Amino acid sequence: MAPPRDNFNNEINSNDNVVNTLRQPIVSPYANSRDPMSNVGNFKIIESTLREGEQFANAFFTTEKKIEIAKALDAVGVDYLELTSPAASEQSFNDCKAIVGLGLKAKILTHIRCHMDDARLAVQTGVDGVDVVIGTSSYLREFSHGKDMEYITKTAIEVITYIKSQGLEVRFSTEDSFRSDLVDLLSIYQTVDRIGVDRVGIADTVGCANPRQVYELVKTLRSVVNCDIECHFHDDTGCAIANAYTALEAGATHIDTSVLGIGERNGIPALGGFLARMYVSDREYVLNKYDVKAIRQVENIVAESVEITVPFNNYITGYCAFTHKAGIHAKAILNNPSTYEILRPEDFGMSRYVSIGHRLTGWNAVKNRIEQLQLNDLTDEDAKNITNKIKQLADVKALNLEEVDVLLRKYNNAKLTDNSHLLVLQNLITHDQLLSFNSNATVGITA
Amino acid sequence: MAPPRDNFNNEINSNDNVVNTLRQPIVSPYANSRDPMSNVGNFKIIESTLREGEQFANAFFTTEKKIEIAKALDAVGVDYLELTSPAASEQSFNDCKAIVGLGLKAKILTHIRCHMDDARLAVQTGVDGVDVVIGTSSYLREFSHGKDMEYITKTAIEVITYIKSQGLEVRFSTEDSFRSDLVDLLSIYQTVDRIGVDRVGIADTVGCANPRQVYELVKTLRSVVNCDIECHFHDDTGCAIANAYTALEAGATHIDTSVLGIGERNGIPALGGFLARMYVSDREYVLNKYDVKAIRQVENIVAESVEITVPFNNYITGYCAFTHKAGIHAKAILNNPSTYEILRPEDFGMSRYVSIGHRLTGWNAVKNRIEQLQLNDLTDEDAKNITNKIKQLADVKALNLEEVDVLLRKYNNAKLTDNSHLLVLQNLITHDQLLSFNSNATVGITA
Numbered sequence: 001m002a003p004p005r006d007n008f009n010n011e012i013n014s015n016d017n018v019v020n021t022l023r024q025p026i027v028s029p030y031a032n033s034r035d036p037m038s039n040v041g042n043f044k045i046i047e048s049t050l051r052e053g054e055q056f057a058n059a060f061f062t063t064e065k066k067i068e069i070a071k072a073l074d075a076v077g078v079d080y081l082e083l084t085s086p087a088a089s090e091q092s093f094n095d096c097k098a099i100v101g102l103g104l105k106a107k108i109l110t111h112i113r114c115h116m117d118d119a120r121l122a123v124q125t126g127v128d129g130v131d132v133v134i135g136t137s138s139y140l141r142e143f144s145h146g147k148d149m150e151y152i153t154k155t156a157i158e159v160i161t162y163i164k165s166q167g168l169e170v171r172f173s174t175e176d177s178f179r180s181d182l183v184d185l186l187s188i189y190q191t192v193d194r195i196g197v198d199r200v201g202i203a204d205t206v207g208c209a210n211p212r213q214v215y216e217l218v219k220t221l222r223s224v225v226n227c228d229i230e231c232h233f234h235d236d237t238g239c240a241i242a243n244a245y246t247a248l249e250a251g252a253t254h255i256d257t258s259v260l261g262i263g264e265r266n267g268i269p270a271l272g273g274f275l276a277r278m279y280v281s282d283r284e285y286v287l288n289k290y291d292v293k294a295i296r297q298v299e300n301i302v303a304e305s306v307e308i309t310v311p312f313n314n315y316i317t318g319y320c321a322f323t324h325k326a327g328i329h330a331k332a333i334l335n336n337p338s339t340y341e342i343l344r345p346e347d348f349g350m351s352r353y354v355s356i357g358h359r360l361t362g363w364n365a366v367k368n369r370i371e372q373l374q375l376n377d378l379t380d381e382d383a384k385n386i387t388n389k390i391k392q393l394a395d396v397k398a399l400n401l402e403e404v405d406v407l408l409r410k411y412n413n414a415k416l417t418d419n420s421h422l423l424v425l426q427n428l429i430t431h432d433q434l435l436s437f438n439s440n441a442t443v444g445i446t447a
Numbered sequence: 448m449a450p451p452r453d454n455f456n457n458e459i460n461s462n463d464n465v466v467n468t469l470r471q472p473i474v475s476p477y478a479n480s481r482d483p484m485s486n487v488g489n490f491k492i493i494e495s496t497l498r499e500g501e502q503f504a505n506a507f508f509t510t511e512k513k514i515e516i517a518k519a520l521d522a523v524g525v526d527y528l529e530l531t532s533p534a535a536s537e538q539s540f541n542d543c544k545a546i547v548g549l550g551l552k553a554k555i556l557t558h559i560r561c562h563m564d565d566a567r568l569a570v571q572t573g574v575d576g577v578d579v580v581i582g583t584s585s586y587l588r589e590f591s592h593g594k595d596m597e598y599i600t601k602t603a604i605e606v607i608t609y610i611k612s613q614g615l616e617v618r619f620s621t622e623d624s625f626r627s628d629l630v631d632l633l634s635i636y637q638t639v640d641r642i643g644v645d646r647v648g649i650a651d652t653v654g655c656a657n658p659r660q661v662y663e664l665v666k667t668l669r670s671v672v673n674c675d676i677e678c679h680f681h682d683d684t685g686c687a688i689a690n691a692y693t694a695l696e697a698g699a700t701h702i703d704t705s706v707l708g709i710g711e712r713n714g715i716p717a718l719g720g721f722l723a724r725m726y727v728s729d730r731e732y733v734l735n736k737y738d739v740k741a742i743r744q745v746e747n748i749v750a751e752s753v754e755i756t757v758p759f760n761n762y763i764t765g766y767c768a769f770t771h772k773a774g775i776h777a778k779a780i781l782n783n784p785s786t787y788e789i790l791r792p793e794d795f796g797m798s799r800y801v802s803i804g805h806r807l808t809g810w811n812a813v814k815n816r817i818e819q820l821q822l823n824d825l826t827d828e829d830a831k832n833i834t835n836k837i838k839q840l841a842d843v844k845a846l847n848l849e850e851v852d853v854l855l856r857k858y859n860n861a862k863l864t865d866n867s868h869l870l871v872l873q874n875l876i877t878h879d880q881l882l883s884f885n886s887n888a889t890v891g892i893t894a
Contacts, residue, residue, distance in 0.1 A: 055776075057767040057802055058759075060845045088774075089806035091842035113775070135779075143782035176786075208727050208789040211658035211689050212696065236789055237724040238716070238762060242658050242689030249659065264776060264787070266760040266768050269685070277684040280655050311758030312505075313713040315685060320504040321713050327535075328560070329502075329711060332582075335590035339623075340711070342655040342683055355504060359536035395538035398507045 037222055037251035041282040044079040045290075046131075046230060047271060049258040049302060050099070051082040051111045056262035058306040063095050065305050067102065069259070072298035074104040076271070077290045082109045082131060082256070086121040096125035107169070114152070114172075119159045122168075129169030131201070131230075132159055136184055137176035149184050153191055160197050171230055173201025178209045178217070186224050193225035199254060200225055204243065207236030207265070211246040218250035230254035233268060235261060240269045245277050259302040260310065271295060273315035280342050292316075293349035316348050325355045327362020334368040356390070357399030363387040369404065375412040382421070386411055389425045396431060403434055484669055484698035488729040491526040492737075493578075493677060494718060496705040496749060497546070498529040498558045503709035505753040512752050513542050514549065516706070519745035521551040523718070524737045529556045529578060529703070533568040543572035554616070561599070561619075566606045569615075576616030578648070578677075579606055583631055584623035596631050600638055607644050618677055620648025625656045625664070633671050640672035646701060647672055651690065654683025654712070658693040665697035677701035680715060682708060687716045692724050706749040707757065718742060720762035727789050739763075740796035763795050772802045774809020781815040803837070804846030810834040813851075820852065822859040829868070833858055836872045843878060850881055 034040060050066055053059055061069070070081055081104070086093035100108050107128040112118035114134035122130045134152055135145060147155075156172055163170040172192045174180055189200045202217065214231075221229060231247040231254070233240040244255045261270035272295045279286040286292065296317045303310050312318055322345040324333045332339035333354060345352045356365045367383040378386075386407060393399060399407075407428070415421035428434060481487060497513055500506055508516070517528055528551070533540035547555050554575040559565035561581035569577045581599055582592060594602075603619055610617040619639045621627055636647045649664065661678075668676060678694040678701070680687040691702045708717035719742045726733045733739065743764045750757050759765055769792040771780045779786035780801060792799045803812045814830040825833075833855060840846060846854075854875070862868035875881060 055773045055807060057770040057772060057800075060805065060841075084807065089838040089842050092806060139779075139783065139786045143779050143786045206787055206789040210692055210724075210728075212662065212693065215659065235760070236762070236768070237727050238688030238720040239692070239724065241685030245657055245686070246659065261760055264772060265770060266762065266765050273685040277657075277686065280684050281657075308759040309756050311760065312755040313682070313708055313758065315683070315713065318713050321683070323504040323712060325504060325711060326502045332586075332590050336586065339586045339590045340653055342653040353504075358507065359539060360502060360531065391536040394507075395536050 035249055035251075037219070039248045039251060039253050040245070040278070041285045043248050043252075043278070044254045045271070045274070046080040046082050046109065046254050046256045047073050047076075047078040047106070047258065048082040048111075048232075048256050048268070049073065049262065049271075051084050052232075052256065052263035052268055053258040053302070053306075054084050055264045056267065056306060058308060059262065061095075061305065063091070063098055065301075066095050067098060069298065069301055069305070070099050070102060070104060070106075072294070072301055073259070073271075074102075074106050075291060075294045076298060077294075078106055078257075078271070080107045080109050080129075080254075082111050083127070085110060085112045085118060086125050087112060087115075087118040093121060093125060096122075096127060100126040100128075109169075109171075114155050114159050116155075116159060116162065119162055123163065123166045127168065129171065129198070130163050131171045131173065132156070132163070133173045133175055133201070133203070135175035135205075136181075136188065137174075137179040138181070139176060139179060149188065153188055156188065156192055157195060160192055160195060164196055169198045171199035171201055172197045173203055173230065173232070175203050176205040177202045178204050178213065179206070182217075182220075186221065189221060189225050193227050197227055199228040199230045201230040201232060202247070202252075203232040204234055204240075205232075207234035207240070209233065209243055210237075210239055211242050214243045214246045215250045218247045218252050222251035228253040230256065232256040234264070235266050235268060240267075241273050241277050244269050244274055245281070259298050260308070260314065262302065262306060262308075270315060272299065272317060276315045276343055279347070283347075287347060292347065296349065316343065316350065321345075322350055323353045323355055325358065326360050327365060330354045330356060330368075331362050331364030334365060355401075357394060357401060357404045359391050359394040359398075361387060361390055361394070366390065366404075366408075369401075370408060373405065373408060375408060377416060378408075378412055382411065382415070385422070385425060389428065393428075393431060393434065399431075399434070403431075407434060482696055482698075484666070486695045486698060486700050487692070487725070488732045490695050490699075490725070491701045492718070492721070493527040493529050493556065493701050493703045494520050494523075494525040494553070494705065495529040495558075495679075495703050495715070496520065496709065496718075498531050499679075499703065499710035499715055500705040500749070500753075501531050502711045503714065503753060505755060506709065508542075508752065510538070510542050510545055512748075513546060516745065516748055516752070517546050517549060517551060517553075519741070519748055520706070520718075521549075521553050522738060522741045523745060524741075525553055525704075525718070527554045527556050527576075527701075529558050530574070532557060532559045532565060533572050534559060534562075534565040540568060540572060543569075543574060547573040547575075556616075556618075561602050561606050563602075563606060563609065566609055570610065570613045574615065576618065576645070577610050578618045578620065579603070579610070580620045580622055580648070580650070582622035582652075583628075583635065584621075584626040585628070586623060586626060596635070600635055603635065603639055604642060607639055607642060611643055616645045618646035618648055619644045620650055620677065620679070622650050623652040624649045625651050625660060626653070629664075629667075633668065636668060636672050640674050644674055646675040646677045648677040648679060649694070649699075650679040651681055651687075652679075654681030654687070656680065656690055657684075657686055658689050661690045661693045662697045665694045665699050669698035675700040677703065679703040681711070682713050682715060687714075688720050688724050691716050691721055692728070706745050707755070707761065709749065709753060709755075717762060719746065719764060723762045723790055726794070730794075734794060739794065743796065763790065763797065768792075769797055770800045770802055772805065773807045774812060777801045777803060777815075778809050778811030781812060802848075804841060804848060804851045806838050806841040806845075808834060808837055808841070813837065813855075816848075816851065817855060820855060822855060824863060825855075825859055829858065829862070832869070832872060836875065840875075840878060840881065846878075846881070850878075854881060 111131040257271040261267035558578040704718040708714035
């Protein structure tokens with residue numbers, strides 16, 4: 001286990017000369033000191049787009065598409081790829097074999113019911129490991145498979161022993177763990193740990209868990225088993241990524257993700273969102289181990305394949321993830337991006353965008369644009385005059401950056417030629433007049 | 448403060464006869480017992496679509512649109528509406544007055560910098576209260592406003608005293624609270640609490656906080672001030688809703704939301720997602736106080752206005768939020784929806800959809816469809832035969848429900864007329880053949 005690295009502020013800014021000059025406490029006062037069992041700086045990703053993701057309403061992956069996605073995920077550097085059970089259909093069986101045959105760096109897992117028939121099929125596919133699952137909540141025991149704990153335990157032992165005898169890695173997970181009886185859970189986890197399971201899994205199958213519950217359950221489990229602990233969270237109530245993070249704090253070792261979070265209902269932690277969270281806690285670990293710039297590519301492949309639009313608010317790659325708008329934000333971000341950014345866009349192959357042509361703009365942001373355009377004769381007073389004009393125009397309709405630039409250049413031009421720049425602002429009372437400048441832009445206004 | 452209501456299982460299922468028969472523990476073993484200071488069952492919503500939401504990259508709200516959104520939010524029953532500062536632009540000032548004039552049930556707030564000029568303008572608009580904010584982190588003090596703590600405290604006292612003297616509710620918030628010095632924070636919060644501020648605010652302006660940090664900070668603050676505590680979280684790293692929930696557990700009283708979560712960068716807790724989270728913890732409080740069926744309407748208004756698509760994975764209203772696909776899920780959900788659903792779709796005016804025409808389907812889901820279609824002569828054996836055929840066809844391309852129905856009816860028809868139903872399955876080897884049934888559907892296959 002890597003030594004704990006505390007304080008994200010320090011991590012994030014360690015290479016940033018500007019920030020090193022700050023009178024900034026080295027340790028953020030609220031960065032809770034990392035628990036001894038924390039794996040926040042030492043976790044593995046089980047990427048389940050090709051299993052959980054296939055359970056997304058829109059998902060239909062051909063073999064070729066699965067291979068394309070598997071390769072793109074391997075490029076990100078995820079530790080494992082989890083595939084749909086070979087027992088689901090004939091093509092699912094063949095797809096497992098095809099992906100095993102790619103020789104990727106990621107280990108290949110398949111996900112099966114706790115049943116010997118499924119286990120035998122899984123072994124035949126040549127995967128590196130098998131994720132076994134069975135429901136233990138009263139709900140599932142009553143309304144799904146109808147089995148009691150004695151039967152579940154007996155079958156689990158048989159299946160795990162068989163898979164291990166074939167030289168494969170094996171995980172045993174319950175389903176709906178947060179609505180299962182605690183003693184039942186700990187009892188079966190302890191049993192399978194003793195017979196040598198590689199990992200046990202906790203699953204919030206219905207998306208009901210909250211972070212402090214997760215912390216308590218994982219911490220308790222950590223004291224009962226020696227093997228690794230995998231966690232699987234659904235996002236029905238908006239806690240999936242936070243629960244995953246908190247589980248790692250409590251000693252979990254593996255987290256399930258999918259591209260854009262696709263899965264049953266509204267899905268599980270998005271690979272990109274989870275890595276954003278972990279980057280804030282241990283930027284070095286994340287950037288050394290994963291190619292976060294490759295996230296966008298696999299998101300595009302998956303989004304196109306399942307016919308969805310990447311959400312406007314998607315982590316990292318959503319089109320507004322690095323857009324700053326309020327005047328007070330824009331001013332500070334131009335002075336030092338760390339003021340309003342905890343993720344450096346360049347680390348993710350993204351760009352920062354500061355929006356200035358709207359009624360919430362501020363003169364510092366406008367001044368910054370003046371400097372970018374090298375209109376060096378314009379003063380702070382000029383920037384303030386122009387900002388007031390932008391706000392006035394933007395009360396009717398927001399200006400795009402090109403329109404702001406036209407205004408800045410026209411003003412600059414007038415100031416340099418006949419000192420009529422204030423007249424420019426007075427005469428400019430509608431968007432149409434600005435647009436007419438715009439159409440003349442190539443003639444007289446370019447700086 | 449309402450008495451704590453523990454155990455969401457019990458809450459959720461209290462009216463559900465099916466579930467009352469379960470051998471289900473009354474208290475879920477992991478529902479952490481509610482802290483004495485928890486407000487999970489007693490919180491208020493400060494809806495900030497018309498302030499934080501206006502800082503979303505795409506947002507440009509006309510006065511008419513603001514009024515439409517304000518009314519739609521009032522229909523949901525949110526406690527407060529927060530509006531853009533009247534100091535932002537002339538139209539912003541007039542919009543405040545217009546919304547105050549609507550006479551809504553929600554209290555109207557505006558959000559200003561900690562500055563007397565802004566405070567005077569705010570008072571002139573006629574709002575019920577003023578949310579005052581200033582940055583206290585070293586980052587913001589260095590790179591944004593450049594003020595020291597002594598100056599901040601002095602100004603805060605002046606501004607708060609003035610607003611209170613005008614008979615208005617007043618909140619004082621720091622910005623970037625999770626990167627501010629703890630002693631500075633507690634010191635200024637204690638000072639403003641003593642002079643009678645109604646609420647203090649904690650803001651994770653950059654989206655760096657995680658749940659256990661939030662819990663610690665809010666719990667500490669709760670022991671220092673007597674006033675209410677408002678929390679504002681950004682979602683850059685996927686923790687906004689979980690942080691809001693955990694803050695309430697620690698004694699926070701007010702949470703900021705926006706419709707679809709729109710705001711700076713990728714935004715803040717979505718109103719719908721936050722209410723989904725709270726519903727799981729206290730269904731009764733949420734359904735008695737808020738009209739959650741009205742969320743969809745205001746989401747549609749806002750999405751159209753800011754030109755975004757409601758994300759596929761949006762909480763509650765995303766088109767797959769209540770879609771179940773895997774065979775094992777479909778079987779259980781048909782027996783009892785609580786097996787895989789923590790949110791009842793009907794409470795939110797939504798419908799459940801069980802998808803069955805794909806390779807992950809199971810025979811129990813197919814059997815359920817047979818029952819829905821009242822094909823009463825088909826046995827379990829028949830359902831299994833047909834399921835195998837669906838999986839075989841779906842390995843090539845998923846079937847929609849209409850195609851599944853055609854298959855079921857054709858099989859049923861053949862069984863009843865000349866007992867040739869197995870022949871139907873043998874002959875049906877391509878989608879085209881199924882589609883040709885489909886085109887004949889109106890002639891001979893309708894049940």
